[in-house]
Amino acid sequence: MKTVQKDTSIRRFSSALCLGLLLTASGCNDRELLNPNPITAISGANAFDTPDRILGLVNGIYKAVKNGNFYGGNYYTYTEARGEEFINRTSNTFTAYEAWNQTLNSGSNFVAGFWAAGYGAINNANILIKGLNDNPTKVSATLTKQYIAEAKFLRALSYYSLVTLYARPYNENKGTSPGLPLRLQAETTTANNALKRSSVAEVYAQIIKDLDEAEADLPLTYSTALLNTTRAHRNTAIALKTRVYLNIGNYAKVIEEAKKIVSTTAPFSASTGVAHKLQNIVEIFTTNYTSTESILSVPMTELDNVTGQTSFPYVFNANSEYNLNPTGIWGEAEWKSTDLRRTFARTASGVQFLTKYNKPSPFLDYLPILRYSEVLLNYAEAAALTGDLAKSAELLKAVRNRSDAAYVFPASAVGTQTALVNTILKERRIELLGEGFRSNDLLRNLLPLPAKSSSALSAPEVKPSDANYIFPLPNTEIVTNKSLLD
Known part of the structure; x- marks a missing residue:
């Protein structure tokens, strides 16, 4: 023992x-x-x-x-x-x-x-x-x-x-x-x-x-951006509650919790505690792991020794063990080449590999547990399912347009409750790709x-x-x- x-x-x-x-x-x-x-x-x-x-x-x-x-x-x-x-x-x-x-x-x-x-x-x-x-x-x-x-x-x-x-x-x-x-x-x-x-x-x-x-x-906040990203504060608990309530289908509570840290109008942000808001999508995965979009992340240092077969960046990128599925979300036609999230890939042997985590060995990329974009998508899904299609679409557009400013969702994608919910679920697949969400999104929806x-x-x-x-x-x-x- x-x-x-x-x-x-x-x-x-x-x-x-x-x-x-x-x-x-x-x-x-x-x-x-x-x-x-x-x-x-x-x-x-x-x-x-x-x-x-x-x-x-x-x-x-x-x-x-x-x-x-x-x-x-x-x-x-x-x-x-x-x-x-x-x-x-x-x-x-x-x-x-x-x-x-x-x-x-x-x-x-x-x-x-x-x-x-x-x-x-x-x-x-x-x-x-x-x-x-x-x-x-x-x-x-x-x-x-x-x-x-x-x-x-x-x-x-x-x-x-x-x-x-x-x-x-x-x-x-x-x-x-x-x-x-x-x-x-x-x-x-x-x-x-x-x-x-x-x-x-x-x-x-x-x-x-x-x-x-x-x-x-x-605490509402800590003294540094690093601590605000790597230790739990008040908004961290609220953000996780939006995920938990979404998982059990209590959409009214998702909205109640999200409203604590999401302003009523765009650009959306948290008005108390850490001032969470969307940031440049490329920077938060490459040069600024402790931005206000990062609600909770796993910091990596040389002392952690999470390398080789226990390292997600190693397995999915450096060692080329999993390529992006061309018939999965990577092949989605409405995910345009102008979207900055399309830059998180490299091509080798005719296929693409995810580069959201692109640091070389010893793989010191921070791994995100909670990001503000997820909270907005949780809120959007709950709003759509409770009939507030206008608020839902507004939140959805904030996430998409952060990475592709000129994109306009077709009316057919957001015009009805069913279409809007399906579009939000598709946006989750794009926004949260490689962050551990997809299989649970299928299970919580009994798909x-x-x-x-x-x-x-x-x-x-x-x-x-x-x-x-x-x-x-x-x-x-x-x-x-x-x-x-x-």
């Missing part, structure tokens, strides 16, 4: 629950003298002793979310591979071929790795929340609330990411299907392994509860995962009724928690 010292890797035990912040006390004095603990070691007894150590634990949750199997890389690789926008070229099972051809099984490495990483981040959050409640005077009351709010935000993000992959879509039956084990306590032993799955609706209710509480106690093929490889259509429409539960978890099978 791995233990984690400061700046070392986090251990996983059943349910991928990190115990990394808790080290057992050593035995006799002789042993301590012969085998002294490194000065960076933090034990369960002193992990919350100083403000610096507590801040280190807060940063540790963000680090867990940045795990290579999570938002550090493979989350994007596997969620994009499941959709129809890319063609696999290598049949490499270590870089999501099983996700691409819809053959993931309970023994697949990523099925286990993603679950482990998600629950690892969740337990880190739970440990911090408990530790701060048990040590209420180690930092100020304001910081205590903020840190707990950050932990709740990251716990909500992690549960959302897990429930959308391992459980049936909420909109299938209003969330009555089995969801996930809701682990809300700091797990330091295996005593709570056999935790049953809560329903999908219960998981979403907890996600929303965490985000509501996080919103109340997160098939389309078939796709090249001259050498093919993947079948997966219908909503098929068992492989969602990820299987990992064998590594079932072995230690038989309650998952109930």
Whole structure:
């Protein structure tokens, strides 16, 4: 069983629950003298002793979310591979071929790795929340609330990411299907392994509860653009709520939340907190990762070591393992060559590869989790579905015209509710390409995962009724928690 010292890797035990912040006390004095603990070691007894150590634990949750199997890389690789926008070229099972051809099984490495990483981040959050409640005077009351709010935000993000992959879509039956084990306590032993799955609706209710509480106690802004991009603030929680409510079909709440950070008229912007607004689409992916469009991103440094097969930029661009599907959104005729988003590609061997993340090794592109353009599209979709076609079209046009100022949507694309919703969904495929959205957009709308093929490889259509429409539960978890099978 791995233990984690400061700046070392986090251990996983059943349910991928990190115990990394808790080290057992050593035995006799002789042993301590012969085998002294490194000065960076933090034990369960002193992990919350100083403000610096507590801040280190807060940063540790963000680090867990940045795990290579999570938002550090493979989350994007596997969620994009499941959709129809890319063609696999290598049949490499270590870089999501099983996700691409819809053959993931309970023994697949990523099925286990993603679950482990998600629950690892969740337990880190739970440990911090408990530790701060048990040590209420180690930092100020304001910081205590903020840190707990950050932990709740990251716990909500992690549960959302897990429930959308391992459980049936909420909109299938209003969330009555089995969801996930809701682990809300700091797990330091295996005593709570056999935790049953809560329903999908219960998981979403907890996600929303965490985000509501996080919103109340997160700061409006931080002191730098870097912190505003890489740590949760009030608008970060609001932005994620628009995504969560869209996923469960509560369109009135999407609009309510979006209005908090979207002005009533164009050019749209947030009037409180971080001044979010659309920025130059090329710059935000190449030269300015911390612009006000970036609500939350995963920062990469040389110390992260997310390279090779766990690096999304490496797999989809540098190593040429997935080319853009010419019959997917890349082949959409209404996506004009004048659109700046068309510049995110290179051509090799007669096909195109996505270059949204174009830094060379060690691949230090920031990976976006939340961008302001997504919030506008979430709002647009919800407005259309509740009958406000004018507002919906205005938001849609803001996103398109940011990248293609002269483009005018045909009347047939925006003139009716059905046409407008379909156009917004198409715009999401363009705007959010390579950002991990496509497969979930299909699932939340109960649409098939389309078939796709090249001259050498093919993947079948997966219908909503098929068992492989969602990820299987990992064998590594079932072995230690038989309650998952109930």
